[in-house]
Amino acid sequence: MKVCRTCRTPKPLDAFRKAKNGALGVAAHCKECVKAVTPEQVRAREAEAGVIDKPCGGCGEVKEIEAFGIAHGKRRSRCNPCLAGDALLRRRAAPEKAKEIWQRSARKNRNMRLAAGRTHYAENRAYYASKNAQWARDNAAANRARRARYRARKLGAPGSHTREEWKELRDRYGRCLRCGATGVHLEPDHVVPLSKGGSDSIENLQPLCRSCNSSKGDKVADYREDRDGPGDNLSSEAPAAS
Numbered sequence: 001m002k003v004c005r006t007c008r009t010p011k012p013l014d015a016f017r018k019a020k021n022g023a024l025g026v027a028a029h030c031k032e033c034v035k036a037v038t039p040e041q042v043r044a045r046e047a048e049a050g051v052i053d054k055p056c057g058g059c060g061e062v063k064e065i066e067a068f069g070i071a072h073g074k075r076r077s078r079c080n081p082c083l084a085g086d087a088l089l090r091r092r093a094a095p096e097k098a099k100e101i102w103q104r105s106a107r108k109n110r111n112m113r114l115a116a117g118r119t120h121y122a123e124n125r126a127y128y129a130s131k132n133a134q135w136a137r138d139n140a141a142a143n144r145a146r147r148a149r150y151r152a153r154k155l156g157a158p159g160s161h162t163r164e165e166w167k168e169l170r171d172r173y174g175r176c177l178r179c180g181a182t183g184v185h186l187e188p189d190h191v192v193p194l195s196k197g198g199s200d201s202i203e204n205l206q207p208l209c210r211s212c213n214s215s216k217g218d219k220v221a222d223y224r225e226d227r228d229g230p231g232d233n234l235s236s237e238a239p240a241a242s
Contacts, residue, residue, distance in 0.1 A: 002026065006033035011056035017072065032234070037073030039153060046075075059084030101233035159201030170207045178212035185210060193218045 001010045005028040007142040016026035017034070027034075046065060055062045068075040074104070076083065091098040106113065121128060136143040145163050150162070166188055175182045187208040192198030195218050206224050208216065 004028075004033055006028040006030070009227070027072075034073040036107070039070045042070050055141060056082055058086075126202060149200075152194060154195045157194045157198065157200040157206070159199035161202040161205065165202040166205065169202060169205060173207050175207075176207050176209040176212055177206050177225070178216070181209050187213045189213045189216060191222045191224075192220050196220065 002013060002016060002024055003010050004016075007030065008073050009030070011022060011030050013026050015030045015032070016028075017031060018025060019027040020045050022028060036217050051065055053064050054068065054075065056068075056077075056079040061079070063079050064074065067079045068077075069080055070076070075091075078086075081181070084102070099232075142163070145166070149160070170188075173186075176186060177182065187210055188205045189208040189212075190198045191204050191206055194200065197202050198220075206222065
């Protein structure tokens with residue numbers, strides 16, 4: 001048993017953090033009392049005492065107080081860059097162990113991390129919307145491929161294809177297979193639409209211009225060169241493109 005210096009309550013040794021230089025090998029303050037000290041309280045104490053900087057126990061440089069993190073109710077003895085450097089060296093020396101530690105922490109704090117991520121996104125929704133829109137404008141082809149993959153996953157379609165496979169197929173034909181137009185933007189069309197159980201593999205794709213893709217709608221129509229004729233006469237009232 002040991003008496004906590006803060007709450008003055010006798011507690012078992014496992015209620016204290018381990019400390020090499022502490023009495024009985026543990027810290028003077030119990031875990032519960034240390035956890036109750038918020039970063040705001042630490043900063044308030046520093047402001048009251050006029051503390052604006054401190055020497056780093058790692059690099060030895062005197063740095064602004066905010067260069068040191070707060071843990072266990074007080075400032076760390078080493079600055080953030082020194083701690084980051086040490087962590088990087090440990091990861092490089094034992095990558096598998098570092099990965100195991102990270103995964104264990106991620107599992108243990110999953111709900112907390114998810115909640116923090118949702119809060120951050122909600123507070124910065126406009127920023128991320130602008131950033132995503134700019135990426136979509138700068139990477140139009142990649143964005144279309146991303147949306148197609150998402151739709152395929154959503155519909156549970158079997159099969160898949162890569163961007164490289166689609167580019168090879170598009171360049172091999174070099175034209176819209178329905179109207180024959182060249183020099184226009186070509187979109188991947190599913191011969192058998194995903195909504196009718198078609199696969200998302202490259203064997204079920206054909207290049208069509210935007211107009212023909214829209215006109216085809218959710219019809220099953222194969223315009224590839226190994227088929228006879230230009231394809232079915234499709235209704236202008238066909239549903240949206242596949």
